[in-house]
Amino acid sequence: MELNNSKAKRITWWQKNQVKISPWIFLAPGLIFFSIYVIAPIFVSIGISFYQWDGLSPSIYVGLQNYIELLDDEYFYISLWNNLKWLIFFMLAVPIGLGLAIFLNQIVFGIRLIKSLFFFPFVISQVVIGLIFTWFYQPNYGVIAPFLNFIGLEGFSILANENTATYGIIFAGLYPQIAYCLILYLTGLNNINPEQIEAGRMDGAKGFHLFWNIVLPQLRHATFLAIVVTVIGALRSFDMVAIMTQGGPYGYSNVLAYYMFEQALSEYGYRMGYGSAIATVLFTIMMFYILFFIYRMYRNEREDNN
Amino acid sequence: MFPTPIHQRPIVNQYIYKIFLPISLIIWLIPIFGILMTSIRGLGDITAGNMWGTPSEFLLFSNLYDVFTNTPMIKYTLNSFKVTIPTMLGAVALSCMTGFALANYKFKTNLIIFFIFIAGNFVPFQILMIPVRDLTFKIGLYNTITGLVLFHVAFQTGFCTLFMRNFIKALPQELIEAARMDGASEFRIFWKIILPLTRPAIAALCVLIFTFIWNDYFWATVLIQGDHAMPITAGLKSLNGQWITAYHLLSTGSIVAAIPPVIMFFLMQKHFIAGLTLGATKG
Numbered sequence: 001m002e003l004n005n006s007k008a009k010r011i012t013w014w015q016k017n018q019v020k021i022s023p024w025i026f027l028a029p030g031l032i033f034f035s036i037y038v039i040a041p042i043f044v045s046i047g048i049s050f051y052q053w054d055g056l057s058p059s060i061y062v063g064l065q066n067y068i069e070l071l072d073d074e075y076f077y078i079s080l081w082n083n084l085k086w087l088i089f090f091m092l093a094v095p096i097g098l099g100l101a102i103f104l105n106q107i108v109f110g111i112r113l114i115k116s117l118f119f120f121p122f123v124i125s126q127v128v129i130g131l132i133f134t135w136f137y138q139p140n141y142g143v144i145a146p147f148l149n150f151i152g153l154e155g156f157s158i159l160a161n162e163n164t165a166t167y168g169i170i171f172a173g174l175y176p177q178i179a180y181c182l183i184l185y186l187t188g189l190n191n192i193n194p195e196q197i198e199a200g201r202m203d204g205a206k207g208f209h210l211f212w213n214i215v216l217p218q219l220r221h222a223t224f225l226a227i228v229v230t231v232i233g234a235l236r237s238f239d240m241v242a243i244m245t246q247g248g249p250y251g252y253s254n255v256l257a258y259y260m261f262e263q264a265l266s267e268y269g270y271r272m273g274y275g276s277a278i279a280t281v282l283f284t285i286m287m288f289y290i291l292f293f294i295y296r297m298y299r300n301e302r303e304d305n306n
Numbered sequence: 307m308f309p310t311p312i313h314q315r316p317i318v319n320q321y322i323y324k325i326f327l328p329i330s331l332i333i334w335l336i337p338i339f340g341i342l343m344t345s346i347r348g349l350g351d352i353t354a355g356n357m358w359g360t361p362s363e364f365l366l367f368s369n370l371y372d373v374f375t376n377t378p379m380i381k382y383t384l385n386s387f388k389v390t391i392p393t394m395l396g397a398v399a400l401s402c403m404t405g406f407a408l409a410n411y412k413f414k415t416n417l418i419i420f421f422i423f424i425a426g427n428f429v430p431f432q433i434l435m436i437p438v439r440d441l442t443f444k445i446g447l448y449n450t451i452t453g454l455v456l457f458h459v460a461f462q463t464g465f466c467t468l469f470m471r472n473f474i475k476a477l478p479q480e481l482i483e484a485a486r487m488d489g490a491s492e493f494r495i496f497w498k499i500i501l502p503l504t505r506p507a508i509a510a511l512c513v514l515i516f517t518f519i520w521n522d523y524f525w526a527t528v529l530i531q532g533d534h535a536m537p538i539t540a541g542l543k544s545l546n547g548q549w550i551t552a553y554h555l556l557s558t559g560s561i562v563a564a565i566p567p568v569i570m571f572f573l574m575q576k577h578f579i580a581g582l583t584l585g586a587t588k589g
Contacts, residue, residue: 019411022492026407030400030463031419037460038426041437048436055440106312108324114331116575121338123571123578125521127539128560131546132337135553143340143357175337180582187583189308197308215308225583232428239523243543260432265439265528272436279432290428294421301417 042283049276059273066277075251076278079259082166083235083285086255089170090177090234094226097181098219102211104182105189115186122179130243133172134159159245165253173240177233181226188222189215224296231289235282256282344557345369352553369558378533379562382541386566388451389458389526389537390519396459397466398511402504404463405470406496410482420471427464431524434461439528454529454537458519466511469581473507474500510581513574517567538563 049066053059070076104115121129136143139157148156158168192215200214216223238257241247247254247262254262256278264275312323332339343358348365356362373379408420438457439448447453477500485495526540533541542563549555571578 018492020413023407023411023413023416026403026496027419030404030467033400033460034423034426034463036441037438037457038429038434038464039422041434041441042426042429044437045433045435055436102309103330105307105309106323108312108327114327116572117331118334119575119579120568120571123517123521123567124564125523125539125567127521127523127542128564129337131542131556131560132341135556136337136340141352141355141357141553145355145357183579183582187579192308194307211308222583236430238431242523242527243546257430257432261435261528264436275432276436279430279435282430283433286428286430290425293428294424297421297424298417 045276045283046280048273049280051273053272054270055272056270062273066274069274070277070281075254075259076256078251079247079254079256079278080281082253082255083237083282085166086170086173086234086237087231089167090173090230090237091227093174093177093181093230094223096174096178097226098185098223100178100182101185101189105186119179119183121176122183124176126173126176126239127243129172129176130169130240133168133175134244137168159253160249162249162252165245165249169237169240169244169253172244173233173237177230180229180233184222184226184229185219188219192218228289228293232286235286235289256285341557341560344553345561347554349552349554365554366558369554370562373555373558373562377545377559378536378541379538379545379559381533382536382538383562385451385535385541386520386537386539389454390516392455393458393462393519394512394515396455397462397515398508400459400463401466401470401511402501402508403496404467405474405504406500408467408471409474409477410500420467423464423467427461427468435528442529448529449531449535451535454525454535457525457529458522462515462518466515469511470504470507473504477503506577506580509574510577513570513578514581516570517578520567 048059050061050063051059052062052065100118104111104118135141137158139145139148139155139160148154158164196214196218197210200210205214236257237255238261241253241255241258242261245253247258251259260275260278260282263269263271263278312320315323340357343361344352346364346366346369347356347361348363348368351357351359351362404423408416442448442453442457445453447456481499481503482495485499490498520537521539522537523539523543526537527543530536530540536544542559545559546556
């Protein structure tokens with residue numbers, strides 16, 4: 001009797017509280033996993049940046065020394081400067097993607113297949129894209145060699161020249177990124193309210209005026225996403241650099257993401273503390289964009305709830 | 307529709323458009339044609355500098371044979387599948403639950419947890435690299451496929467949660483309320499009502515995660531060292547070092563590496579695009 005009673009009680013307790021407890025049961029596996037592998041490591045890395053550590057022997061606390069060393073590190077500045085170049089020139093993917101989207105947003109025979117063929121550089125690995133372009137740039141056997149010969153730059157190696165290497169990599173990186181922006185904008189154009197366009201046309205809006213005042217504002221969401229993914233892509237540029245130049249020549253095409261890896265994990269030495277300091281700088285830069293993104297999402301959430 | 311549909315334009319414009327469309331496509335695909343052509347060639351053409359002319363021999367199959375027999379390419383490809391498929395399943399399973407929890411329940415820390423998932427999804431890999439590598443070492447999974455999968459599942463859960471939560475939030479709330487009125491338990495609601503409705507979202511996530519993970523190079527180099535567990539991206543990079551000027555083999559290998567995500571993309575294009583735009587269709 002008593003047993004039955006307590007069982008009944010337990011069921012009612014569960015029934016009463018299950019709406020409160022359930023979310024935590026559903027959240028637990030994902031949240032724990034994510035905390036261990038993503039959230040905690042951020043803080044651990046920031047911590048390591050105050051130590052001198054080769055990954056094996058005991059670490060030594062050195063305070064801000066790693067950061068002070070960064071301030072005097074010529075290669076750090078080159079990498080930082082290259083990251084800036086990436087941010088600026090990678091942005092070209094956004095307007096080019098938009099232009100292509102407008103060009104392709106037609107209904108003609110075969111357009112679906114044509115669109116897919118325009119998209120698909122995006123699904124190919126950056127390793128493959130990097131390898132293709134490295135070969136394109138080869139001074140003697142490369143695909144653009146005949147062109148270089150034609151303009152009198154025989155034997156010129158884009159990736160071996162300190163002034164052109166970064167631009168060569170960015171150009172290769174733009175190829176899949178343009179495809180990405182194109183996808184976002186084509187979806188955006190599909191979702192445009194046709195009535196507003198017609199109303200604009202009735203009012204005599206045409207061409208650029210129509211585009212700028214009526215179409216572009218409606219593509220806000222696509223533009224926002226395109227900018228976010230392009231900025232993140234530019235700051236994350238690791239694969240292309242690793243494949244095409246490994247930061248060379250003499251670090252002139254390095255970016256923070258690759259320089260960190262080089263310092264912490266390559267034959268140049270296992271400087272975990274110094275690497276973490278570089279990672280922390282990169283993280284701080286990225287955090288501005290992340291907070292901006294989250295702020296916007298927060299605003300949308302509040303609008304949705306009101 | 308913007309721009310003005312081409313068939314409402316003068317006939318001359320229509321012709322110009324129809325001529326320019328294939329031309330632009332050809333220019334766009336030059337890099338792809340480049341590797342396709344080169345995968346057919348033999349070493350003779352490469353050393354003779356015949357990059358764009360007609361291939362003097364048709365050697366695609368012999369190149370494929372070379373790549374598959376003289377290199378660990380088959381192993382690499384299998385490894386990639388062994389990393390990609392469990393990651394896809396794991397991340398989708400976890401995020402169905404987290405997405406449901408965040409979309410369906412009101413509690414104080416809801417938005418904060420949601421934003422943590424989003425923020426974590428965007429952080430640079432380098433800030434995670436040393437601790438994750440260290441952790442993987444400590445639990446004895448360095449240089450194993452399992453170690454790589456565990457990290458990928460955790461990291462992708464961020465993006466997948468963002469996606470799932472928004473998708474479930476857009477579902478009609480009345481369904482859930484009605485089920486609750488009927489006395490259905492929360493787990494029953496999740497399993498019987500929400501999961502069947504999220505099928506399109508699950509499909510979109512599967513395609514996206516498949517491509518992301520298949521193409522991952524960074525974590526494959528950080529957490530894997532030997533051929534036995536190396537996925538195809540890292541494998542291709544290491545073969546590149548051996549081949550040097552054997553561009554015909556390099557091209558063939560690149561094509562092998564690119565085929566699975568490309569097939570996935572063409573088969574599931576609609577889901578893929580829905581996934582990339584975060585399922586958000588509102589202007």
